[in-house]
Amino acid sequence: MRRSTPLTDQQSAGPVGLVEFKLLGPLEVTDGTRQIEVSRPKLRALLVVLLLQANQVVSLDRLVEGLWGADPPASTTGNLHTYVSLLRRLLESGARTGQHRLLVSAPAGYAIRIEPEQLDVTRFEAAAAEGDRALLDGRWDDALAVYDRALGQWRGDALGELASEPFAQAAAARLEEARLAAVEGRVEARLALGHHAALIGELETLVAGHPLREGVRGKLMLALYRSGRQADALAAYQALRRTLADELGLEPSPELQRLEEAILLQKSELDWSPPARTALRAPAPGDLATVTLPAQMTALVGRHDELNDAVRMLAGCRLLTLTGPGGIGKTRLAIAAAERVADRHPGGVTFIPFASVADPDLVLPTIAQTLAADDSVGGSPLRAVAEHIGDRRLLLVLDNLEHLLPATPMLAELLQRCAALTILATSRTPLRLYGERRYPVPSLTLPDEAGPPASESVDLFVERAQDVEPGFELTGANGAAVGDICRALEGLPLAIELAAARVDTLSPEEILVRLERRLDLLTEGARDLPDRQRTIRGAIDWSYDLLPPASQRLFARLGVFAGGATAEAIDALSDEVVPNPSGALPALVDSALVRRRRGAEGEPRFEMLETFREYALERLEAAGEVTDARRRHAEQYLASAERGRPPLGHTDVRQLEWLEPETDNLRAALTWALEAGETAVAGRLAAALYRWWLDSGRTVEGSGWIERVLAQPTGLAEAVRAELLVARGSLAMNLARYGAAEEDFEQARTIWNRLDEPAGEARALYGAAGTRYRLGRPEEAEELARHAEELAGRAGDDAGRVRVLALLGAVAEGKGDTPGAKARYAQALGVARMIGSAPDIARCGAQVAIATLADGDAAAAAALVEEAVTAGRVSVSLAALHFALLLGGVIALERFDPEVAAARYREALAICRDSGQRHGAIDCLEGLGAVAHLDGDRLRAARLFGAARTLLQTSGLTDEPGADRDCYDRHLAALRAELDA
Secondary structure, three states: OOOOOOOOOOOOOOOOOOOEEEOOOOOEEEOOOOEOOOOOHHHHHHHHHHHHOOOOOEEHHHHHHHHHOOOOOOOHHHHHHHHHHHHHHHHHOOOOOOOOOOEEEEOOEEEEOOOHHHEHHHHHHHHHHHHHHHHHOOOHHHHHHHHHHHHOOOOOOOOHHHOOOHHHHHHHHHHHHHHHHHHHHHHHHHHHOOOHHHHHHHHHHHHHHOOOOHHHHHHHHHHHHHOOOHHHHHHHHHHHHHHHHHHOOOOOOHHHHHHHHHHHOOOHHHOOOOOOOOOOOOOOOOOOOOEEOOOOOOOOOOOHHHHHHHHHHHOOOOEEEEEOOOOOOHHHHHHHHHHHOHHHOOOOEEEEEOOOOOOHHHHHHHHHHHOOOOOOHHHOHHHHHHHHHOOOOOEEEEEOOOOOHHHHHHHHHHHHHOOOOEEEEEEOOOOOOOOOEEEEOOOOOOOOOOOOOOOHHHHHHHHHHHHHOOOOOOOOOOHHHHHHHHHHOOOOHHHHHHHHOOOOOOOHHHHHHHHHHHHHHHOOOOOOOOHHHHHHHHHHHHHHHOOOHHHHHHHHHHHHOOOOEEHHHHHOOOOOOOOOHHHHHHHHHHOOOOEEEEOOOOOEEEEOOHHHHHHHHHHHHHOOOHHHHHHHHHHHHHHHHHHOOOOOOOOOHHHHHHHHHHHHHHHHHHHHHHHOOOHHHHHHHHHHHHHHHHHOOOHHHHHHHHHHHHOOOOOOOHHHHHHHHHHHHHHHHHOOOHHHHHHHHHHHHHHHHHOOOHHHHHHHHHHHHHHHHHOOOHHHHHHHHHHHHHHHHHHOOHHHHHHHHHHHHHHHHHOOOHHHHHHHHHHHHHHHHHHOOHHHHHHHHHHHHHHHHHOOOHHHHHHHHHHHHHHHHHHOOHHHHHHHHHHHHHHHHHOOOHHHHHHHHHHHHHHHHHHOOOHHHHHHHHHHHHHHHHOOOHHHHHHHHHHHHHHHHHHOOOOOOOHHHHHHHHHHHHHHHHHHO
16 A cells, blocks of 8 residues: 555545426426425415526516516515515525525525526526537437427426416416427438438427417428328318418428428439448547536527637547737637537537636646646646546636646647547647647627628627616617617627626716727727727726726736635735725725635635736736735735645645645645745745645645746755655655655755754654665664654654554554554554544554454454544544545455445545546556455456556556555456466
8 A cells, every 4th residue: 555645635525416497397396205295376476587597696576577567566675675584595405505595685686596507497498509509410320319309398388387478478388398499400401311201290299289380381281202102291281371372371481491492303313311420539538528617607699600610620630729919719619619528529618718827837737636637647737638638539628728828838739638538728829839720719790880780799798787787778869879889899798897887877878988098099009019908908997997996906806816805815915095995995896806706615715807807917017016916915825824734744635625725826826935035935835835746636836836946946945855855755765766855855854954953854854764665675774763753752742643653653663663664653542532533543453453353353353443444534634534435345355244345445546536636546457356356257357457557657666565565466366367267
């Protein structure tokens, strides 16, 4: 077992049920295990009104009208609030623990906040749209399967018994029309697949229910003709013609008339031929079957032609770059295109934003981290990513690459290594790589000056205006001004959204006046800037000028944050000019210059679009405050990192939860400190972060930062240098660079000895001992570890003593000294209990259990390891829990209990998978291989042992002796003998 290689302590959320709502039939609400009864008519009506506008604020007037009609009684407002409270309690009794509130209040009304998968209407619409895309692409089998999935959401008439209510009639009609469209799409796919005769009965039923629907009639005519029933096909046409003439006085459409003529003349174009099929590799068991694209809160406006172009181009190339100025909508178009082609990529679709990544050297590590590829493989992020992707048909959506162009040749090499990989990139400038296809994203269409204000730009303005002012409508009075605004902003989506965000305080005419003044001011700007960039600067200038002084100052300072910040981090920027950042922040959110989102744990985070961040930094530069703000930013994150810095024991999961969302801020702080010559700050920050780099699989990145810090000629205190040498040695050991690790630990030991710091010297000796142990030199390891124990004891470093004692136990175990190993493990467990270190209690308890097993007392060992697993769960340290689970699996194997062993290993493997690390996975695979052998499944056992060996070789690790190793080796040897027999 690779005991000295820690795992990331990240919590893995198991499958939990969400409250599910069903409107495509009688109203149903379930929480996955039981049905939630919403029996009161008013509560049912209230819920349906909210669900029909899910994730949008529904005004009080709209809710009152839905519940009581156009002439409500006087007491409706109070009654409405009562019903809302009742509904909230009812729904949230079924919500999962930790889920955000479903029913939320807003100044203008109420909203229900749900995920797309919680509502059957959303699932139906998404599947129907996917079917439409497959139909458009000629993928008939896919279209049929997806339409079946979409129509499977229906359980009866839309909205059930509420469909006749005035508030629901329009929505019910829309949904029924969408269902009929999906039915027609399904029929069209079946016709293309040659199901002509089988469709006739279904089509005749559809015609009877919708006698004036020409599309259905035409499909019936085609199905009849292709089934050899030409006369019946012509009769179907004549029946429609009579119906239209009698009821509407109309003739059939020209399209249907041409179909009748083709049937009469038996034109060959109507003959059916089997569709061409494209052979795609079936998804392999290891494929990344997930689509991780950012959820969009609003619908894509326009872009029909651009979307079709992008989808078409992706079918014919492996590298497509969407180019254009900031704010043109490249990211939104890329996400929409990725959604459209997701079914072409069974290996998955992954979105990776690079707006906050400043260093080109971090492009591949960022990709590796997002894909959970261990960048320690071979010491090369490129190799790690390429091996992780392999032959999967994966689509990577890489967003905002224009500032990282030096790194893009590595993307070309990645494409060469991964033959099934496709990259969809967005950048303000082309990447200029061989094989790249470029698509310049145009502005939204603009209204004609002489005609009505109908265009994509106007549609976007109206939709975003209604987000802040639900009653806003395009009228004859304001239409001209809205059209002028869109033309003045040149159809740039970002600029239009900024302008529309002010309709709650300004009329379109007032907005137009302000925009014209700002645009005129900027026409004299730098000539080497594109016109559109100057225009968007005008839009941002205008929003900035509307802010109060404190918010303006805060906005500029927020430019130093990369990847957003918490309210607590923003509050740290307070001074005499901005004494209350939290009070100045809402104006920035309201102006759309800063956006608020929820973090992984539901906490609010505040972010800027990168264009705004650049603008904010320019303002900060103009005020002469960049250096001060950068320094305060770095010192703030340094203080936070040092406060949360773990001891030598295992990293607490809560530490990682804090660090993960601040990755970009930590990188920005380190970058500034190094570039500004603040070596002391950079050194302390790197020393505080190295355990996190080690435990989260960022070993190569962490080594790179520490190398840069140690290369600084001055400014590094001796104690910090020694700490960094220990850090670099630990990272090098994790990368199997044992020679380099030994040198670093020896240098650190020399410094600590000179400084007379026994605790530091003990840490260096512990690292050196671990290196010797991995190199198969147990006597040297034991000598160094004994010295480390003495120094740690003299320094009062009990946490250090625990680890050293555990290492001494492992050395004894490897030498076959079971009593000595058990004694050392028990001693380490005693110290862990004394200091109250739950992770160490779990780890050392499991080691005592395995030593007890070696003594021959399997029952006692099982009881001890069960206590260790329980301690691991209580500790919230996934590394400690993982270790206890592994040894629990070994004990279960030795007790011939494959069921318990398999459960232990599978849970441990899930921890490895969630953390993205390979090291612990090797032990899990070997353990599962032993379980399969115990169960008599030799083929599965051979595959699992083989996978473990392969992973061991690619990770650069070596086997370590111990009871677990002996157990796996016995099963492997027996398996080989059985297979050879």
